[in-house]
Amino acid sequence: MNGPVSIEVLRQHLIDPEICIRCNTCEETCPVDAITHDDNNYVVKADICNGCMACVPPCPTGAIDNWRTVLKADAYPIEEQFTWDVLPEQNTMAVPAADDSPGAGASGDTSADASGIEVDTVRGAVVPPWSAAKPYVNLYTHKAPTTATVVGNYRLTDSTTDSDIHHIVLDFGSMPFPVLEGQSIGILPPGASADGRAHHARPYSVASPRDGERPGYNNVSLTVKRVSEQHGDAIDGVCSNYLCDLKKGDVVNVIGPFGSTFLMPNHPNSHLLMICTGTGSAPMRAMTEYRRRRRLKGATGKLMLFFGARTKEELPYFGPLTNLPKDFIDTNLAFSRTPGQAKRYVQDAMRERAVDVANMLRDDNTHIYVCGLKGMEDGVLQALREIGEQHQMDWDALWAKLKREGRLHLETY
Ligand code: A2P
Helix, strand or coil, X not given: CCCCCCCCEEEEEECCCXXXXXXXXXXHHCCCCCEEECCCCEEECCCCCCXXXXXXXXXXXXXXXXXXXXXXXXXXXHHHHHHXXXXXXXXXXXXXXXXXXXXXXXXXXXXXXXXXXXXXXXXXXXXXXXXXXXXXXXXXXXXXXXXXXXXXXXXXXXXXXXXXXXXXXXXXXXXXXXXXXXXXXXXXXXXXXXXXXXXXXXXXXXXXXXXXXXXXXXXXXXXXXXXCEECCEECCCHHHHHHHCCCCCCEEEEEXXXXXXXXXXXXXXXXXXXXXXXXXXXXXXXXHHHHHHHHCCCCCCCEEEEEEXXXXXXXXXXXXXXXXXXXXXXXXXXXXXXXXXXXXXXXXXXXXXXXXXXXXXXXXXXXXXEEECHHHHHHXXXXXXXXXXXXXXXXXXXXXXXXXXXXXXXXXX
């Protein structure tokens, strides 16, 4: 006679290839390295994922939050996930009822908490500020994009530099495309990759405020750097070159909007501490411009900006930024390659302004935004720690509070 048959069931974590914008956030966030990618898809290794959920809140599209109940022995291998264009349907096989909540024991008999890993491994907040407006996300997808017309394309960086950064304005005409400062949109470049698959969308942060690049118009602006090299090798960035070469009147396929946490507070006495490099200035421009427009309607919170670039000639928006009134925004620029001057990073500039940064850190109305090069994230967090501790603040406690309250947002790449 046969003994009882043990059927191990897995709540398998999967990523929806139709919605995913390949922004790498999940792979960076995963504390156990269960997520990987190839040129086609981001995928989850079933034998490593422990369902800790750390990757779910930071995902800008929600593509990460997909689960299928499968027999453990039949879990989809990553080689198969790499080939998917759409997720498989939930198999209707008879399996014991599983807890439907996504975080529930992703590895069948193993509790999600067994590893002791908590969502707290994420370095920034996974919730928006309490007063942020409610964002729309995923109104347009890879399968059903919308179109926008190019109404402007201007080079932002000095013609004497190799760094080619453009300010591109896209108009949606009569199609609804509501965006908030801090959100991004996806651009679908035409054509296909070497294996014949259509290019995936590339995400770009919106550089304009919610009421339009031009107030009252249904348009957005983007800050795009032409990518011509990566890790020292010459490459042609498919989407950045496409965007930087666009002419007025060209029509672009767009998806999105994306992002539901890197959003600005809306209470008028909230302070913004913004730290960025290069094109990471896009969301800071959007927030600053919104506050500039809103200031006329009574916003009183402080704005403090730390902005790093190689030289003044390579800093996007240098002219308009330096013309903003000093009593509106406290702007601190850090240049790393000005001939004859010492290399200076944003974190150096923050240390020089430690007393004022500390005053902002002490205030519960302060919201911190960091956007730009991956490398600066450590440096900026370290500078915040040092400044806090020099001013008798317990940084670890403050850091946890900032995250809990949706007041520390990191977007680096
Ligand atoms: P660097 O001169 O060392 O490259 P980019 O032009 O490549 O987008 O970079 C924008 C700015 O960010 C540059 O001034 C660059 O300096 C600077 N940067 C590079 N690495 C870091 C880092 N780890 N922390 C802060 N800033 C950085």
